[in-house]
Amino acid sequence: MIVLSSPIGDYRMLIRLEPTQLSEALWRLSPPLSRGRRARWILVLLDIAITDSYPVNEEPDVDLTMRIGFASRLLDFIDRELQIPNWSRIAGEYVSFARKAKEAGLRDIPPNLKVDVVVGRMLGCFSFTxxxxxxxxxxxxxxxxxxxxxxxxxxxxxxxxxxxxxxxxxxxxxxxxxxxxxxxxxxxxxxxxxxxxxxxxxxxxxxxxxxxxxxxxxxxxxxxxx
Structure with missing residues (x-):
């Protein structure tokens, strides 16, 4: 029997890791057996990251810049290491975080969440003129x-x-x-x-x-x- 950990507990630990440590930790903590289950687990973490009302996001050392950076790395993990075959399926996540970062006026927006990058990538999914x-x-x-x-x-x-x-x-x-x-x-x-x-x-x-x-x-x- 596989006992899954709490997404909030995972989030609380993962968001505080150094970027170089995150990939290994995600592979270790994510549900086994299927790429789809891993992706769904990461989507739960992304939902926590974007939702202001979670108590974990009100902890003193967690701010929006930290949450956006964490989300950027999670999305990169889905994109690069899980190799989701159709990027358009997670485009909405990129849009949500790009909007949140821009509307909040963050100065240091991760490259993969900058407006031009997100829009360019979405338009690049169009297979028709x-x-x-x-x-x-x-x-x-x-x-x-x-x-x-x-x-x-x-x-x-x-x-x-x-x-x-x-x-x-x-x-x-x-x-x-x-x-x-x-x-x-x-x-x-x-x-x-x-x-x-x-x-x-x-x-x-x-x-x-x-x-x-x-x-x-x-x-x-x-x-x-x-």
Missing amino acids: RQQAVQVADARRERYLEALTADLEEEEFNRAVQVDGVTELLTISNLLSLLPWFHGRVVDVNLAEELDAWLDVRLDLELGDAVAHLLAERRRRIQGRH
Whole structure:
């Protein structure tokens, strides 16, 4: 039987380690057997780090600069040593800590949490150009409108709305939902222009109000049959 330690206790000890000691300690303390379990445990530590109200974060020798630095190293550990196959899955963590550091006016923000670095990395996850993304979104929207108008049964409906590139499109849409806060905060001119250009087409990548309305009507009809 494996007895897991308390995340708060782990956090209290780990945040006080020297950076050079952290990697070994994380491997030693993290749940065994699976990369996914280790990543989830570290996400719990990150949640503690970002939450001001935890008593451990009110201890005299723990301040926000220390917490942000610790979070930076935890994220680097997930990224580099656990080798998460899809960085976009932890992009939200980078965004949360980059925002917290920037809004708090911290002077020494870790490199991997600087605004330009986070935005650049997120945009680097986009596998489509803006034109390609809009084309896939248009095709997807058209498929939905046709299927909704035809009032197809569930299995047939699900087949009818499939379109090539939807997985990539949804990844882009999800990441774009995290990016509006960064508008006007990016220093690099070219990166700022690219971000603004993507934000300009953000709504064009969604299904839109007409499809949402028809989907809601479809759900009501299906529920009424049961």
